[in-house]
Amino acid sequence: MTTDSLTLARQRLLVPAGLGEDDLERTLSCLLGHAIDGGDLYFQLRRAESWALEDGQVKQASHAIQHGVGVRAVSGEKTGFAYSDEIVPAALLDAATAARAIARHGGAGGRLQAWRSSGRTALYRPLDPLESLSAEAKIRLLEQVDAEARRQDPRVTQVMVSLAGTQDTILVAGSDGTLAGDVRPLVRLSVTVIAEQGGRREQGSSGGGGRVAYGWFLDGERALHHAREAVRLALVNLEAVPAPAGTMIVVLGPGWPGILLHEAVGHGLEGDFNRKGTSAFSGRIGERVASPLCTVVDDGTLAGRRGSLNIDDEGTPTRCTTLIERGVLKGYLQDKLNARLMKTASTGNGRRESYAHLPLPRMTNTYLLAGAHDPAEIIASVERGLYAVNFGGGQVDITSGKFVFSASEAYLIENGRVTRPVKGATLIGDGPDVLTQVSMVGNDLKLDAGVGTCGKDGQSVPVGVGQPTLKVDALTVGGTQA
Amino acid sequence: MPEALARTVAPLPAREQLETLVADILAEARTQGATAAEAAVSFGGALAVTVRLGEVETLEHHRQRGLGVTVYLGQSRGSASTADWRPEAIRDTVQSACAIARHTAADPYAGLADPKRLAREAPELDLYHPWALSAEDAIALARDCEGAALAHDARIRNSEGAGVTTHAGLVIYGNSDGFYGGYPTTRHSLSCSVIAQDESGMQRDHWYTLARDRESLETPSAVGQRAARRALRQLGGRQLATRQTPVLFAPELARGLIGHFTAAIRGGALYRKASFLLGRLGTAVFPAFVTLREQPHLPKGLASAPFDNEGVATVDRDLVSDGVLQGYVLDSYSARRLGMETTGNAGGIHNLIVEPGPLDHEALLRLMGTGLWVTRLLGQGANLITGDYSRGAAGFWVENGEIAYPVQQITIAGNLGDIFQHMVAIGNDVDARSGIRCGSLLVERMTVAGE
Numbered sequence: 001m002t003t004d005s006l007t008l009a010r011q012r013l014l015v016p017a018g019l020g021e022d023d024l025e026r027t028l029s030c031l032l033g034h035a036i037d038g039g040d041l042y043f044q045l046r047r048a049e050s051w052a053l054e055d056g057q058v059k060q061a062s063h064a065i066q067h068g069v070g071v072r073a074v075s076g077e078k079t080g081f082a083y084s085d086e087i088v089p090a091a092l093l094d095a096a097t098a099a100r101a102i103a104r105h106g107g108a109g110g111r112l113q114a115w116r117s118s119g120r121t122a123l124y125r126p127l128d129p130l131e132s133l134s135a136e137a138k139i140r141l142l143e144q145v146d147a148e149a150r151r152q153d154p155r156v157t158q159v160m161v162s163l164a165g166t167q168d169t170i171l172v173a174g175s176d177g178t179l180a181g182d183v184r185p186l187v188r189l190s191v192t193v194i195a196e197q198g199g200r201r202e203q204g205s206s207g208g209g210g211r212v213a214y215g216w217f218l219d220g221e222r223a224l225h226h227a228r229e230a231v232r233l234a235l236v237n238l239e240a241v242p243a244p245a246g247t248m249i250v251v252l253g254p255g256w257p258g259i260l261l262h263e264a265v266g267h268g269l270e271g272d273f274n275r276k277g278t279s280a281f282s283g284r285i286g287e288r289v290a291s292p293l294c295t296v297v298d299d300g301t302l303a304g305r306r307g308s309l310n311i312d313d314e315g316t317p318t319r320c321t322t323l324i325e326r327g328v329l330k331g332y333l334q335d336k337l338n339a340r341l342m343k344t345a346s347t348g349n350g351r352r353e354s355y356a357h358l359p360l361p362r363m364t365n366t367y368l369l370a371g372a373h374d375p376a377e378i379i380a381s382v383e384r385g386l387y388a389v390n391f392g393g394g395q396v397d398i399t400s401g402k403f404v405f406s407a408s409e410a411y412l413i414e415n416g417r418v419t420r421p422v423k424g425a426t427l428i429g430d431g432p433d434v435l436t437q438v439s440m441v442g443n444d445l446k447l448d449a450g451v452g453t454c455g456k457d458g459q460s461v462p463v464g465v466g467q468p469t470l471k472v473d474a475l476t477v478g479g480t481q482a
Numbered sequence: 483m484p485e486a487l488a489r490t491v492a493p494l495p496a497r498e499q500l501e502t503l504v505a506d507i508l509a510e511a512r513t514q515g516a517t518a519a520e521a522a523v524s525f526g527g528a529l530a531v532t533v534r535l536g537e538v539e540t541l542e543h544h545r546q547r548g549l550g551v552t553v554y555l556g557q558s559r560g561s562a563s564t565a566d567w568r569p570e571a572i573r574d575t576v577q578s579a580c581a582i583a584r585h586t587a588a589d590p591y592a593g594l595a596d597p598k599r600l601a602r603e604a605p606e607l608d609l610y611h612p613w614a615l616s617a618e619d620a621i622a623l624a625r626d627c628e629g630a631a632l633a634h635d636a637r638i639r640n641s642e643g644a645g646v647t648t649h650a651g652l653v654i655y656g657n658s659d660g661f662y663g664g665y666p667t668t669r670h671s672l673s674c675s676v677i678a679q680d681e682s683g684m685q686r687d688h689w690y691t692l693a694r695d696r697e698s699l700e701t702p703s704a705v706g707q708r709a710a711r712r713a714l715r716q717l718g719g720r721q722l723a724t725r726q727t728p729v730l731f732a733p734e735l736a737r738g739l740i741g742h743f744t745a746a747i748r749g750g751a752l753y754r755k756a757s758f759l760l761g762r763l764g765t766a767v768f769p770a771f772v773t774l775r776e777q778p779h780l781p782k783g784l785a786s787a788p789f790d791n792e793g794v795a796t797v798d799r800d801l802v803s804d805g806v807l808q809g810y811v812l813d814s815y816s817a818r819r820l821g822m823e824t825t826g827n828a829g830g831i832h833n834l835i836v837e838p839g840p841l842d843h844e845a846l847l848r849l850m851g852t853g854l855w856v857t858r859l860l861g862q863g864a865n866l867i868t869g870d871y872s873r874g875a876a877g878f879w880v881e882n883g884e885i886a887y888p889v890q891q892i893t894i895a896g897n898l899g900d901i902f903q904h905m906v907a908i909g910n911d912v913d914a915r916s917g918i919r920c921g922s923l924l925v926e927r928m929t930v931a932g933e
Contacts, residue, residue, distance in 0.1 A: 054754070057587035062561035063578040065571075077534075082543040085565040098543045101617065135585040158754055194756055194867065201755065203867050243872070245895065245931035246724040276534070277640055278677055278686065356546060395861045395874070399677055399686035400719075402891050404861035404874035426863040426872040426893050428931075478863075478872040478893025480929045482724050 005126050005310065006117060009171040009181025013043040013067075017087040021115065024173040029112055030096050031073045032175055035103040036080075037110045038336075039073040039096075040174035042313065043087060044355040049130050050164040053142040056150075070355035071095040074337055075103035083356050113177030120317050123303045123310055124211035126183030129165035132213035138163055141214070141223060148227035149193050155238070156231055157201075158194040163187075165214060172315035176336075180315035185211050186306065186462060188451060191226045195234035202240070204233030205408075208449030210304045226449075233390065233409055236421045243410065243425035243479025249382050250427065250475040251413060253389030254375070254446035258465035261296055261366050262454065263394040263403040264431040265289070269323050269331070270456075271338035271349075271361040273398050280401030280432050281329065289329045290435030293371050296324040298333055300348055300364030306450040307365035307464030314350035314359055321347045323366075324435070335361045353459040360456060367466030371441025375469040378440045380416040386477050387411045387418050388427065401431040426478040434472060442469030490614050492527030492545040494652045494666055500525065501664075503567060504656035507551050510576045511658070516553035516583075518594050518658045519576075520792070523567075524548040526651035531617060533624035534643035535632075541617055544649075553579040557588040591818040594792070599824060600661045601789035601796075608781040610666040611695035613648045620646040623672060623702050630706030631676045637717065638710050642675040642686065644702075661793040669784075670696050674706045678713035685719070687712035687858075692915045694782040712857075719876060719890035722932040728853035728906070729894055729928045730846055730880070733913035735859050736836075736923040740774070742898055743767075744831055744918075746866045747807070749816020758869035758899050759807070766805045768902050771839065774802040778832030785917025791829035799825070801834065836920040839908040846909050846922050848883035854930055855880050856894060869898035875930075889932075896928040 014020065024041060031039035045067040052060045068085040069092060080102025084091035133141070142161045149159045168184040188209035194201055206229035208222065217223040252260060265281070273279035281289065290296070300318025302308050309318045314336050322330045334342070335350030338361055351362035379387060387410065394405030406426045411418045447466035454463040503523045511519035528544035550563035553576065560582025562575045628644035647670070654664030673690035689708040691700035700708075731739060743759075751757040759767060768774075778796035780786050789795050792814055800808045812820070813828035826832075841849060860874030872895040879886045909921030 057589075058585070059587050059589040059592070060559065060561075061582045061586055062563070063582060064562065065564040065566070065575075068565065078538050079540045080542075081540060082545075084545065085547055095543075102538065102541050135581070139585060158756070160754070194754070196755075201867050203756070203865070243895075245893070245929045247931075247933055276642070278642055278684075280684065356544065358540065358542070393862050397686065397858075397860065399684050400716075400876075400890060402860065402874065402876070404863070404893075406861055406863045406872065423868075423870055424863075424865060424872065425895065426861050426874055428860070428874040428891055428893050430891060476721075476891065476893060476931050476933075478874070478895050478929075478931045480872075480895045480897075482726055482929050482931070 005183045006181035008126055008183050009169050012045050012169045013087060013171045019089060023089055025112065027092050027096050028173065028175045030093065031100045032110050032112055036073045036075050036100055038175045040172055040178065040314065042070040042355050043171040044068060045169045046166060047130060048166040050162060051138050051142060053146055053161040056146055058139045058142050066354065068355040069095065071099045072358065073099040073102055077341060078102045079358060081358050110175055112175050115179040116177045117179050118317050120310065123301060123308050124185060127185040127213045128167050129185045129187045129213045130167060132215060138214065141217060145191055145223050145227045148224045149191060149231050152228060152231040153195065153235060155195040155197050155235065156193050157196045160192045162190045170313065172313065174315060178315035180311050182310050185213065187212060187214055187216065189217050189223055189226060190451065191230040193230045193234050195238055197238045200238060202234050202237035204230045204237060206230040206233065207451045210306050210450045211308060212304050236409060240421040240423045242481045243422040244386065244477055245479040245482045247474050247476045249385030250472045250477065251378055251382060251385060251387045252470045252472065254442060254444045254468050255466060256448040257388060257391055258367050258448065258467035259391050259394045259405050261368055261467060262363060262465050263396040263405055264429060264434045265296060265323060266298065266363045266366045267396050268398045268401065268431050269333055271332045271334040271342060274332050275338045275342050279398045284329050287329055288327050289432050290324050290327040291438045292327040293441045294324055294327055294435045294438055295369040297322050298363050298366045302365050305365055305447065305464050306452065306462045309364060312348045312350045313352045314346065316346045316348040316350060318348040318364060333361045333363060335359050351461050353461060357459050360459065362456065362461055363454060363463050365447065365464035365466065367447060368468065370443050370445035370468045373440045373442050375442045375444050378442055378469050378471050379413060379418060381440065381471065382413045383415060385413045387413050396431060402428065403431050404428045422479065428476045428478060434475065437473040438470055439473050440471035444468045490616055491529045491648050491650055494527065494650055495525050497652065497664065500652060500654040501662060503549065504654050504662065507572055507576060508656060508658050510572055511551060511553045514576050514580050515555065516580060517556055518554040519551060520594060520657035521551040522653055522655045524651065524653040526649060528647060528649040529615060529617065529620060530645065530647040531620040531624055532643045532645040533621060533628055535641055536625060538621055539643055549575065551576055551579050553583050554593060555583040557590055557592050558583045558586045559592050560586060591815055594657050594659055595794045595814045595824060597659045599794045601663060601793060604663055604665065604788035605779050607779055607786045607788060609694050609786060611668050612650050613670055613696045615648050627672055627674045627702035627706040630703035631674050631710040634707050634710035635714055637678045637680050637714060638676050639679040640677040644674040644706065647671050655791065655793060657793060663789055663793055668694055670699060672699055672702060672705050674709040676709050676713050678717050680717050682718040685713050685716035687716060694784065698782065716876065716888050719888035721891050722879060722889050722930055724931050726927050727930055728850050729925045730850050730853065730855045731923045732857045733909065733911055733921050735856060737913065737916055737918040737920040738859065739901065739923060740834065740836055740918050740920050742864050742866065743902065744811055744834065747810045749810060749812040749820060751866060752810060753816055753819040756867050758867060762807050763810065765807060767807045768802055768805040769905055770805040772802055772805050772905060773800060773837040775800050775835045775837065776831055776833065777835055780833050783833045785831065785833045787832045790826045794824050794826040794828065796826045796832050831917060834918045836908060838910040838912050838921045841907055841909055843909060843911045843922060846907060846924055847880055849907060850880060850924055851883055852881050864898065871896055871898050871901065892930050892932040894928045894930055901925050
């Protein structure tokens with residue numbers, strides 16, 4: 001299947017520019033002639049659209065095309081990078097000349113390896129979401145979501161819905177012989193509603209998507225589900241009382257609350273930080289960093305998921321990497337550069353926002369495996385605590401290990417029962433410590449609905465998270481009720 | 483190769499070339515049946531280097547083009563963009579925009595800006611100061627910067643590196659009412675991020691300098707030393723017990739609070755009734771000592787602009803005088819939705835000056851007496867519909883006006899409406915590295931959650 005994608009990528013990226021494999025070889029040889037250990041060319045064509053509904057009508061939409069080629073030259077720990085938004089032979093050579101300037105001094109330089117492509121079963125088809133529905137059908141879909149939301153409750157005053165689709169075609173040619181292509185569809189539906197009651201206004205949001213076509217939203221009323229869910233959240237928030245402040249037992253619901261793992265451990269296990277020794281997890285492989293109930297993986301191979309990739313942006317097939325196994329730190333997430341410098345292999349986590357950005361070690365779908373407990377049993381075990389089931393974003397300082405994630409739907413647990421909803425609050429913890437506080441793991445592993453975007457060094461990439469219900473014995477909850 | 487390393491930032495194309503492209507797009511839109519259109523063409527070039535532990539880490543040459551168009555078929559609109567400047571790409575892009583406009587619903591509020599409000603002349607704002615910086619010189623500056631941080635203290639044991647970036651760009655905007663305008667701008671920056679380590683663990687912090695012209699940048703050694711001092715002072719941070727306490731926001735964080743304020747008075751938030759400041763025009767939203775002034779024409783200002791993204795002339799005005807909300811932040815569309823007039827803020831606020839008070843940082847600590855000085859914030863945690871605010875924080879516990887010890891892994895929470903109403907003082911320690919120029923802010927009371 002990758003071969004099919006490679007053929008498509010060649011047709012879309014190289015053929016129109018009159019480029020052949022000999023041109024790629026010539027450019028890479030030009031890079032290598034200058035004491036460069038290795039280099040790669042990253043061709044990209046991205047087509048994107050978005051449709052937005054408010055006041056019950058689709059009044060705004062946009063279409064964007066982005067294409068270009070990025071040229072990277074690596075010499076030891078140094079990287080030279082240049083790119084062009086014109087895919088033509090002259091621009092390619094010009095970018096190569098700029099990129100190779102990173103290595104001015106001696107050294108043997110690498111050798112160009114013969115092309116090799118790796119085959120694997122495709123995790124998604126080379127679909128074109130943009131053409132998968134007519135404009136009329138896209139508008140109808142948005143209008144149906146709007147109507148469904150408004151039908152739920154008279155307190156709903158605003159409904160905003162957006163539908164976005166992209167098709168990314170990439171081709172990577174590396175001096176190590178990598179020649180790979182991928183056609184990546186990605187769609188996303190987002191619903192935000194505002195509900196009003198007695199002068200109080202609250203918001204609720206829900207959304208989902210994946211590496212599929214728009215028709216996916218029509219299956220099993222997926223789109224309508226997000227409308228109902230957004231309304232439900234807004235109405236819950238209308239009843240919310242101020243959140244507690246202080247350190248307490250926190251039960252995290254399944255699915256999207258897995259953002260905990262993304263922030264608390266995922267970023268801290270990215271290869272670049274660990275090569276440089278700047279992560280709170282640096283040098284801790286083999287140590288216990290979580291309770292024995294915790295096994296955490298980063299898995300780029302889940303079919304159709306937002307964080308999945310057939311190959312990463314360096315042409316390495318993605319895989320499932322165990323980060324923490326029964327509480328013990330097992331591995332880091334690597335791209336080619338950091339893997340080479342740490343004398344290990346890439347884990348297929350080299351990702352970049354676009355041809356105009358350098359690859360970095362990044363997560364794909366990060367989740368914690370299911371445990372043995374019934375979620376109801378977990379809640380029943382808590383005398384007083386917080387039950388947090390929906391979250392907004394999060395952030396981590398990988399050096400101090402402190403991380404936050406912000407709850408957007410949470411309830412008090414009193415005497416083993418979920419009672420009143422509380423207002424949104426930020427939760428703060430310590431990455432290397434928080435999973436040691438996990439005392440119960442549910443049997444209800446769930447992945448998020450497909451809306452996550454991760455930012456690092458100013459680059460955004462789509463990711464996924466997941467987890468079963470988790471009981472964390474101590475986490476600081478940033479409410480206002482001291 | 484020396485010949486390549488000597489390269490500086492990519493030169494800007496001729497202004498006429500971009501103006502011709504804008505004219506071609508508008509003509510193409512007319513040909514394809516648009517009743518009105520607006521277009522922007524942009525070019526940006528940058529040179530960016532990073533150095534880590536004395537060695538070059540990355541050398542990046544950026545050169546990015548953009549072309550965007552919005553067409554109107556009566557009151558229906560569509561937008562499209564590309565990086566391709568060829569005539570066939572212009573045709574395809576206009577076609578994509580028109581195809582969308584044929585499907586979107588007519589919107590009575592859509593349309594170009596009122597021609598009477600368009601800028602007739604563009605004041606010279608001194609925003610373009612290109613820096614013919616070679617890669618070698620950029621590397622040398624970054625080395626000096628990081629070197630100063632590493633040499634500052636033996637506890638600075640590691641580094642995320644120092645970076646130098648110089649950027650030059652040109653954007654030309656035009657619309658079918660005959661407006662054409664654009665101007666070149668530059669931005670240069672120098673930054674450093676280092677890690678301090680002792681038996682208590684590692685702490686990372688950074689500092690940066692950013693300006694339109696290289697002469698206004700802080701020196702590399704000043705940036706490096708400040709990054710080092712910031713990382714060092716956080717060593718040994720501990721949690722606080724949960725409590726209510728006064729909070730002093732450092733200037734670089736105070737501007738974030740002011741940013742939440744401006745986001746809540748944006749037209750989009752207001753017409754959607756998604757703001758906690760809805761209906762507050764003409765009322766006191768801050769104490770009487772607070773004045774917020776928009777000054778779009780500050781020479782070399784980081785958010786200076788002679789006109790906004792729709793060509794509307796920008797003007798000086800008070801957003802808040804003596805604590806009272808004087809105006810909203812509107813573009814033409816949101817203004818029409820609200821039955822008001824645009825305030826020339828398509829694309830945002832153009833320099834917001836928070837009028838400084840008389841006190842410096844030390845005097846503010848003494849005024850606070852006992853409380854929390856926040857120097858870092860983590861996460862988003864601001865709900866603009868309700869004003870609810872809850873974020874991760876680190877900083878220092880202050881007793882009797884003196885710093886007692888560093889704190890971390892805490893949250894601060896409150897409601898933005900109350901936080902603004904209960905501001906106690908604004909410092910004179912203004913941070914000018916952003917479109918919002920603000921000193922420290924002292925807030926009467928917030929909830930700190932910790933142990």
